[in-house]
Amino acid sequence: MTWQRRIERAQELAKESAVLPEVLDFYQQIARFQSNLADGPAPADLEALLTLIRRTAPDPRVHAHLPEIAWDDLLRSADPMHAFFARVILQADAAARARRNPTASEVQPRCPFCAEKPVAAVLRPEGDVGKRFLLCGLCFTEWEYRRLLCPNCGEEDKDKLPVYTAEEFPHIRVESCDTCRVYLKSIDLTKDGRAVPEVDELASVVLDLWAAEHGYTKLQPNLFGM
Ligand SMILES: [Zn+2]
Ligand SMILES: [Zn+2]
Numbered sequence: 001m002t003w004q005r006r007i008e009r010a011q012e013l014a015k016e017s018a019v020l021p022e023v024l025d026f027y028q029q030i031a032r033f034q035s036n037l038a039d040g041p042a043p044a045d046l047e048a049l050l051t052l053i054r055r056t057a058p059d060p061r062v063h064a065h066l067p068e069i070a071w072d073d074l075l076r077s078a079d080p081m082h083a084f085f086a087r088v089i090l091q092a093d094a095a096a097r098a099r100r101n102p103t104a105s106e107v108q109p110r111c112p113f114c115a116e117k118p119v120a121a122v123l124r125p126e127g128d129v130g131k132r133f134l135l136c137g138l139c140f141t142e143w144e145y146r147r148l149l150c151p152n153c154g155e156e157d158k159d160k161l162p163v164y165t166a167e168e169f170p171h172i173r174v175e176s177c178d179t180c181r182v183y184l185k186s187i188d189l190t191k192d193g194r195a196v197p198e199v200d201e202l203a204s205v206v207l208d209l210w211a212a213e214h215g216y217t218k219l220q221p222n223l224f225g226m
Contacts, residue, residue: 001140001196003035009196013203020205023224027202029056030223034092041089043071049085080225087138087223094139109151111136112143117220118151120201121175121186130190135197137222152219153180164210171195172204176216183216202226 007028014024033052037045046069054063069077074086098113110117111134119137123130133142134151149156155177164174171192176183185207187197201222208218208226218226 001198003031006031006196006199007035009194009199010203012194013199020203023205024203026056027199027223030088034088034095037089037092041071041093045089046071046074046085049088053085084223084225091138091223098136098139098141108143109134109145109154111139111141113141114139118145118184119220119222120184120197121145121151122197123186123188123190125190125193130188132186135201137198137220140198150177150180150182151184152177152182155179164207166207166210169204169207172200172207174207174211174216176211181216182219183211184219198222 010024010028010031014021014028029052033049057063069082074082077083077086094114114136116136116138118134120135122133122135122142124133129147132145132147134145135142145151148158148161150161155161157179160178162176162178164176165172171188173186173188174183175186185201185204187195187200189195189197192200202224205226211218
């Protein structure tokens with residue numbers, strides 16, 4: 001998956017759906033910025049990112065978090081907005097490194113490359129039903145995982161792993177676990193082959209709000225902290 005394809009998908013989704021076009025526009029700016037980052041995070045990247053955000057952030061509250069901050073302080077900060085800035089830069093770097101060091105797929109609940117919990121599941125066409133993969137939100141590595149197995153607590157009982165869908169998102173499911181009350185969304189590429197999992201996941205915030213209302217906690221927040 002290239003940054004260019006992620007940007008194109010955000011453009012498609014912004015046109016097709018009534019879902020948060022300003023968030024998708026902002027995501028395109030961020031992804032363009034990420035696509036231009038050179039090797040390794042550098043202090044200059046942070047300055048460039050803050051300049052971009054001053055210009056384009058849809059939420060004016062972001063500006064309150066923009067006073068001068070050094071890269072080292074950013075990584076230690078507990079402020080969720082600072083965590084977002086750091087993640088934009090680290091994500092580009094982690095994705096580039098993960099591409100250079102492909103890892104064998106293993107049945108494990110965390111990213112085999114950077115040990116993060118998965119931000120989403122992906123169903124890819126294979127055989128009759130599609131194979132399930134987990135997706136790392138930091139480096140975008142996908143690794144194969146059993147269909148009926150909670151990546152948080154290991155529950156395998158089908159009756160305790162309900163799946164919810166909504167009409168507006170025919171290719172996205174909320175895969176939840178009633179044992180640990182944790183969920184993640186899955187992007188079903190057998191239903192929409194044009195979907196880009198990490199972008200479609202960001203665009204379906206409505207499902208996250210629904211899950212929270214029903215008492216489920218997300219396994220791993222996405223780039224925007226949702
Ligand atoms: Zn990873
Ligand atoms: Zn569970």
